[in-house]
Amino acid sequence: xxxxxxxxxxxxxxxxxxxxxxxxxxxxxKILGSDGNNVDVEISNLDSGKGAHLTRVKxxxxxxHAKTISVHVDNPDVKAGIDxxxxxxxxxxxxLRQKRRDSRRNHTAPVTMDVDPAEQxxxxxxxxxxxxxxxxxxxxxxx
Numbered sequence: 001x002x003x004x005x006x007x008x009x010x011x012x013x014x015x016x017x018x019x020x021x022x023x024x025x026x027x028x029x030k031i032l033g034s035d036g037n038n039v040d041v042e043i044s045n046l047d048s049g050k051g052a053h054l055t056r057v058k059x060x061x062x063x064x065h066a067k068t069i070s071v072h073v074d075n076p077d078v079k080a081g082i083d084x085x086x087x088x089x090x091x092x093x094x095x096l097r098q099k100r101r102d103s104r105r106n107h108t109a110p111v112t113m114d115v116d117p118a119e120q121x122x123x124x125x126x127x128x129x130x131x132x133x134x135x136x137x138x139x140x141x142x143x
Contacts, residue, residue, distance in 0.1 A: 001025065001028065001029055001035075001037045001038070001039065002037070002038045002039070003021055003024075003025050003039045003041075004038075004039070004040050004041065005017045005020050005021060005041045005043070006040070006041070006042050006043070007042075007043050007044070008042060008043070008044035008045070009044055009045045010043060010044060010045040010055065010078075012043060012078075016043075016078055016079070016082075019079060019082060020041050020043070020057075020082045021041075023082055023083060023086040024039060024041055024059055024082065024085065024086045024089060025039065026086075027086045027087075027089055027090040027093070028061055028089065028090075028093055030090075031090070031093045031094055031097055032061075032063060032093060032097065035064075036063075036064045037061060037062065037063055037064070038061070038062040039059065039060070039061050039062075040059070040060045040062075041057065041058070041059050041085075042056075042057075042058040042059075042060075043055060043056070043057050043058075043078065043081075043082075044056050044058070046074060052076060053076055054074050054075070054076060055074070055075055055076065055077070055078050055081050056072060056073070056074050056081070057072065057073045057075070057078075057081040057082055057084075057085040058070070058071070058072040058073075058085075059071045059072070059085050059088075059089050061089060061092075061093060063093075063096065066096060066100070067096070069089065069092045069093060069096060071085055071088040071089050071092060072085070073085045073088065
């Protein structure tokens with residue numbers, strides 16, 4: 001699995017990089033394994049100069065023969081944002097794997113049954129027109 005952590009307009013410590021790789025990489029690798037997946041983590045500062053300091057954690061997971069999974073989280077704390085992003089990406093990757101599994105199950109060969117039309121009976125009658133001509137009494141609805 002190819003794992004990249006990039007920081008835009010923010011200084012990330014080695015501890016934060018390792019934490020992101022451990023949490024998000026573990027969530028992806030546990031479900032998808034390590035074959036051919038690319039994970040890009042972008043951590044950027046959304047500080048506009050006035051008001052609260054926000055950090056955006058954006059995670060993109062490129063899975064071969066599937067859609068790209070993308071998640072972003074805005075949080076004041078970097079580690080809390082990484083935790084929430086790891087949880088979201090875990091659920092999204094799990095959902096993708098379940099969809100793949102279900103689509104494989106639904107592509108089964110059609111079942112054919114050998115039924116002789118001469119053996120079919122319609123409620124004891126030999127004539128199908130007798131069933132359609134039958135009338136059922138309908139009681140009026142009370143008011």
